Amino acid sequence: MTSVLDLAPVVPVVVIDDPSDAVPLARALVAGGLPAIEVTLRTPAALEAIAAVADAVPDAVVGAGTVITPEQVRLAVTAGARFLVSPGWTDLLLEAMRASGVPYLPGVSTTSEVVALLERGVREMKFFPAEAAGGTAYLKSLNGPLPQARFCPTGGIGPATAPDYLALPNVGCVGGSWMLPADAVAARDWGRVEALAREAAGLRAQV
Numbered sequence: 001m002t003s004v005l006d007l008a009p010v011v012p013v014v015v016i017d018d019p020s021d022a023v024p025l026a027r028a029l030v031a032g033g034l035p036a037i038e039v040t041l042r043t044p045a046a047l048e049a050i051a052a053v054a055d056a057v058p059d060a061v062v063g064a065g066t067v068i069t070p071e072q073v074r075l076a077v078t079a080g081a082r083f084l085v086s087p088g089w090t091d092l093l094l095e096a097m098r099a100s101g102v103p104y105l106p107g108v109s110t111t112s113e114v115v116a117l118l119e120r121g122v123r124e125m126k127f128f129p130a131e132a133a134g135g136t137a138y139l140k141s142l143n144g145p146l147p148q149a150r151f152c153p154t155g156g157i158g159p160a161t162a163p164d165y166l167a168l169p170n171v172g173c174v175g176g177s178w179m180l181p182a183d184a185v186a187a188r189d190w191g192r193v194e195a196l197a198r199e200a201a202g203l204r205a206q207v
């Protein structure tokens with residue numbers, strides 16, 4: 001499969017409370033041009049949501065986020081997750097992700113973690129929490145000594161700052177939840193989600 005970093009400029013980070021929202025929400029994101037969707041394992045509905053999207057929205061590439069244990073790796077892949085994202089990593093988690101057979105983005109926020117992952121053969125990572133951990137200035141600085149590492153920065157990014165990240169040579173895509181405002185999801189306003197997704201999908205063009 002294409003690298004997760006290259007599927008779309010923006011990966012929506014989704015928190016699902018009601019599993020029946022998952023399919024219409026994913027359809028709206030795909031229609032807006034964002035096919036790679038990270039469903040975070042932060043809610044009890046997440047695994048059911050992943051399974052529903054994998055089953056009913058063939059144009060979506062649904063993945064699992066907030067994966068922090070080997071058991072979650074197993075449950076997410078069994079549910080149909082086609083990629084895995086973690087906010088941070090350990091060797092135990094990395095081993096489970098590697099063995100899962102699906103692409104994965106372990107989370108890092110420091111230079112030493114990047115070096116440790118490169119040492120383990122991993123070159124693609126989530127940079128989290130992006131804004132709090134140093135933002136574009138940090139990623140720009142990393143690219144000097146460690147140009148072989150590529151990132152999906154996530155955490156605190158919005159439509160105003162996403163283009164600055166996407167302009168960096170070591171950024172493949174950014175993650176974020178801004179195209180899923182809580183009030184739009186609560187009102188099941190999928191038209192608004194689609195419109196925000198379309199704007200997000202166009203951000204690469206501005207770079």
Ligand SMILES: O=C(O)C(=O)C[C@H](O)[C@H](O)COP(=O)(O)O
Nearest residue numbers: 013040066087154155156176177
């Ligand atoms: O759940 C995880 O695994 C995370 O790492 C956190 C998410 O990536 C951020 O919560 C999304 O960031 P916002 O765009 O600021 O909402």
